Amino acid sequence: DIQMTQSPSSLSASVGDRVTITCRASQGISNYLAWYQQKPGKVPNLLIYTASTLQSGVPSRFSGSGSGTDFALTISSLQPEDVATYYCQKYNSAPLTFGGGTKVEIK
Amino acid sequence: EVQLVESGGGLVQPGRSLRLSCAASGFSFDDYAMHWVRQGPGKGLEWVSGINWNSGSIDYADSVKGRFTISRDNAKNSLNLQMNSLRPEDTALYYCAKDRSSSWTHGHGMDVWGQGTTVTVSS
Numbered sequence: 001d002i003q004m005t006q007s008p009s010s011l012s013a014s015v016g017d018r019v020t021i022t023c024r025a026s027q028g029i030s031n032y033l034a035w036y037q038q039k040p041g042k043v044p045n046l047l048i049y050t051a052s053t054l055q056s057g058v059p060s061r062f063s064g065s066g067s068g069t070d071f072a073l074t075i076s077s078l079q080p081e082d083v084a085t086y087y088c089q090k091y092n093s094a095p096l097t098f099g100g101g102t103k104v105e106i107k
Numbered sequence: 108e109v110q111l112v113e114s115g116g117g118l119v120q121p122g123r124s125l126r127l128s129c130a131a132s133g134f135s136f137d138d139y140a141m142h143w144v145r146q147g148p149g150k151g152l153e154w155v156s157g158i159n160w161n162s163g164s165i166d167y168a169d170s171v172k173g174r175f176t177i178s179r180d181n182a183k184n185s186l187n188l189q190m191n192s193l194r195p196e197d198t199a200l201y202y203c204a205k206d207r208s209s210s211w212t213h214g215h216g217m218d219v220w221g222q223g224t225t226v227t228v229s230s
Contacts, residue, residue: 001169034216036152043223044144044152049207049216087152091214094166096142096154 002027004090006099012107019075021102023088028068032092035064035073038101039084047086048073080106109133109219111203116224119193127224129186129203137161137181140206140214143188145199146223155201156188157211164210171197193228200225 003026013019023033031051036044046055048064051071061076075082083106088099115127127143143155156167156177165177176189186203200223208214 032213036217038152043202043220044204044217045220046207046216046218053215055216055218085151089152089154089216091212091216093212094157095168096157096211098152098154101151 001095002029002090002097004088004097004099006086006088006102008102009100010103010105012105013078014107015078015080017078019078019082019104021073021086021088021104023066023071023073023099025069025071025090029090029092031067032090033064033066033071034089034091035062036087036089036098037082037084038087044087075104078104078106109205111205111219111221113201113203113221113224116201116226118227118229120230121194121228123193124189124191125193125226127188127190127201127203127226129221131184131186131203131205134205134219136179136184138209140209140211141179141186142204142206142211142217143177143186144202144204144217144220145197145226146202147196147199150199153199157206158186159211160209164212166211190226193226195228198226198228 035048038044052064142157203221204217205219206214
């Protein structure tokens with residue numbers, strides 16, 4: 001099975017900082033990658049699909065990039081409401097594995 | 108309003124069975140693939156199973172294969188998960204999630220999630 005490895009597992013940044021989370025697949029998955037945000041105590045929320053397409057209603061400070069095995073989620077200017085755990089997920093074939101998550105906090 | 112509401116969770120002894128249901132509303136249920144995703148206490152997300160729009164394609168995580176069965180009733184706008192031979196490691200919050208596509212393989216992510224139903228497996 002293809003493994004999805006996220007880094008870092010956690011980070012602390014200041015409001016307004018540019019934040020980048022990476023996700024690496026153990027084999028190529030083309031652009032079949034999604035990113036989710038899960039705020040504390042809440043349900044996961046789809047941010048990005050096909051690696052770089054912003055889901056409707058998601059703020060434009062979020063962006064995704066990458067293809068093949070290496071992907072990134074970038075928050076261009078971190079806001080207090082972005083405190084959450086972020087997950088990548090591959091969906092080219094079963095199992096639809098999630099990454100281990102990256103917890104983002106405000107410094 | 109697009110909505111998914113899970114039910115059927117509870118406390119169950121190891122080795123026993125439980126059936127989860129998910130009621131969908133506010134969208135054309137039979138146009139979309141559906142999934143079950145779980146999250147253990149303090150843990151990350153784990154995809155459990157997916158089913159395409161017409162039940163023609165189904166698959167499972169290795170951790171539940173042979174024990175869990177996903178099904179859907181498009182006439183009733185419902186998704187189900189039959190869980191047999193439950194283990195303590197199946198303890199989790201189980202989410203029902205809608206895919207953006209009719210097929211769960213090569214789909215486009217899960218854009219609607221229910222609030223989840225809690226399953227606790229313990230003696």
